Every structure is written in structure tokens, then in C-alpha cells.
Amino acid sequence: MANANANGHNLASLIPQFGGDNYDYWSNNIKVLLKALKLWNIVEAGYEETHNEVALTQAQMNTLRENRKKYSMALFHIYQTIEMQVYERVVKAENAKQTWDMIENAYRGKEKVKKVRLQSLRKEFEKLEMKEDETIKDYFIRVTFIVNQMASNGKILEMQELLRKFFVAYPQNSIMLWLPSKSQMIFQLFLWKRCKENLRHMRSKLI
Incomplete structure (x- = not known):
């Protein structure tokens, strides 16, 4: 024993x-x-x-x-x-x-409340589509709002999933025209990684 x-x-x-x-x-x-x-x-x-x-x-x-x-x-x-x-x-x-x-x-x-909320947010994220009269910037704001809500409930989406939303809504070339330069895309990727790290840090301190 x-x-x-x-x-x-x-x-x-x-x-x-x-x-x-x-x-x-x-x-x-x-x-x-x-x-x-x-x-x-x-x-x-x-x-x-x-x-x-x-x-x-x-x-x-x-x-x-x-x-x-x-x-x-x-x-x-x-x-x-x-x-x-x-x-x-x-x-x-x-x-x-x-x-x-x-x-x-x-x-x-x-935990159950979080799971139900995440399921609802996931469905909302998957159904997101760009409106005919909507700019990429406004669409980006709507997408990132849901992404942040998912993160606060314990789910951090990969960058690929986020970008997929824009590639489906707009051709890749159009997105690049909206961005001032490729360096801005790299900077956005950097900020996204930092955001993920900060969210993980915050979640570790929550009860």
C-alpha cells in the first residue's frame, strides 16, 4: 500500500x-x-x-x-x-x-454554461457572411467580436480559421489591396499571437 x-x-x-x-x-x-x-x-x-x-x-x-x-x-x-x-x-x-x-x-x-455558449458562438461564427454593402473593415470588426467572445469562454481560434472567413468573403488579392502592405499582415499575425498569449495568461488567473 x-x-x-x-x-x-x-x-x-x-x-x-x-x-x-x-x-x-x-x-x-x-x-x-x-x-x-x-x-x-x-x-x-x-x-x-x-x-x-x-x-x-x-x-x-x-x-x-x-x-x-x-x-x-x-x-x-x-x-x-x-x-x-x-x-x-x-x-x-x-x-x-x-x-x-x-x-x-x-x-x-x-463548465456546462461555457460549453453551451461556445456551441452558440461557433454556429454564429460559421454562419457569418459578408453583406453586400459591407466593407472589409466592418466585416472584420464583426468577425473579431465573435472571436473575442469565444476566447473569453475558453476557445481561441487559430489564425487560419479567422483568415478563411475573409478569403471566402473576398478574393485574396482584394484583401491584400485593403491592407497597406504585406508588412501590415505580418504585424497583424504578430498581434494575434500576442493576443492568444495574453488570453491564455488571463484565463490561468480566473477562477
């Missing part, structure tokens, strides 16, 4: 720290780890604690001690994979089951 716990600690360090985003990814990974260590059942179902140990048989006492040990180990592994802002939300939980339930209640719903 000692070796299993040591290996479990090493594996927990491989799971990305959960800071509030990508709850499903984190929960699936930590569940697999807890199941491998035979700790998940006690987190999911809990166990009946008793303070009247005198009335217990030796077998019951052994079971109680084993359950307490498993609970502590499960809680330890959960703590190893969450960031401080998540820990502060669950620090008052009395046991592993309460800790898990509090994290699930706080973040699972948030």
Missing part, C-alpha cells in the same frame, strides 16, 4: 493544476487516479463516521481505521491537483466527499 501511495503521489504531479477552467478534464483525470488507488468509491459514497469506538468490534474498528486512512489519502491527492483559489473554496470541507461535492457544484455548472 505504501508503494501504491507513493506512486499515486508521483502520478498526481502529472495532472494539470485545476484553477477553475476545464473542470471536466481535471475531474476525469483525478477520478482515474483515485480509482487506480482504490480510493474513488469512498470519495463518491463516503462512509459512516462514529465517535463511540468503545462499542465497536475489532473488525469494525479495523474497517473504520482503514476508511479514515483512505479518506485522508483521497483528500491529499485532490489537494495536490488544485490551485490556491480553488483550495480556498473548499478549505472548510470536513472530508474528501464534501470537498469533491463542493468543487463539482462550484465548477461543473460553470
Whole structure:
């Protein structure tokens, strides 16, 4: 059991720290780890604690001690994979089951809302078409507005997807005429990369 716990600690360090985003990814990974260590059942179902140990048989006492040990180990592994802002939300939980339930209640719903919102934004992005009386500049503003909304909900589109919208709406030569020079396109690509980096940085600090 000692070796299993040591290996479990090493594996927990491989799971990305959960800071509030990508709850499903984190929960699936930590569940697999807890199941491998035979700790998940006690987190999911809990166990009946008793303070009247005198009335217990030796077998019951052994079971109680084993359950307490498993609970502590499960809680330890959960703590190893969450960031401080998540820990502060669950620090008052009395046991592993309460800790898990509090994290699930706080973040699972948030993740579902994001997914629904992203699905809606993705459909809106795919349906975007340039209007007959619309300039490329105005069309660019409409596209980037939706792209920024998607980014704020956790999805950063690749530059190729963004450019595809313009190539479909306008011939490539026309787009290049709209841009003062090729150097401006290179500059836009640079800004886009910086934007992606900044968004990732911001998302890592959100709860």
C-alpha cells in the first residue's frame, strides 16, 4: 500500500493544476487516479463516521481505521491537483466527499454554461457572411467580436480559421489591396499571437 501511495503521489504531479477552467478534464483525470488507488468509491459514497469506538468490534474498528486512512489519502491527492483559489473554496470541507461535492457544484455548472455558449458562438461564427454593402473593415470588426467572445469562454481560434472567413468573403488579392502592405499582415499575425498569449495568461488567473 505504501508503494501504491507513493506512486499515486508521483502520478498526481502529472495532472494539470485545476484553477477553475476545464473542470471536466481535471475531474476525469483525478477520478482515474483515485480509482487506480482504490480510493474513488469512498470519495463518491463516503462512509459512516462514529465517535463511540468503545462499542465497536475489532473488525469494525479495523474497517473504520482503514476508511479514515483512505479518506485522508483521497483528500491529499485532490489537494495536490488544485490551485490556491480553488483550495480556498473548499478549505472548510470536513472530508474528501464534501470537498469533491463542493468543487463539482462550484465548477461543473460553470463548465456546462461555457460549453453551451461556445456551441452558440461557433454556429454564429460559421454562419457569418459578408453583406453586400459591407466593407472589409466592418466585416472584420464583426468577425473579431465573435472571436473575442469565444476566447473569453475558453476557445481561441487559430489564425487560419479567422483568415478563411475573409478569403471566402473576398478574393485574396482584394484583401491584400485593403491592407497597406504585406508588412501590415505580418504585424497583424504578430498581434494575434500576442493576443492568444495574453488570453491564455488571463484565463490561468480566473477562477
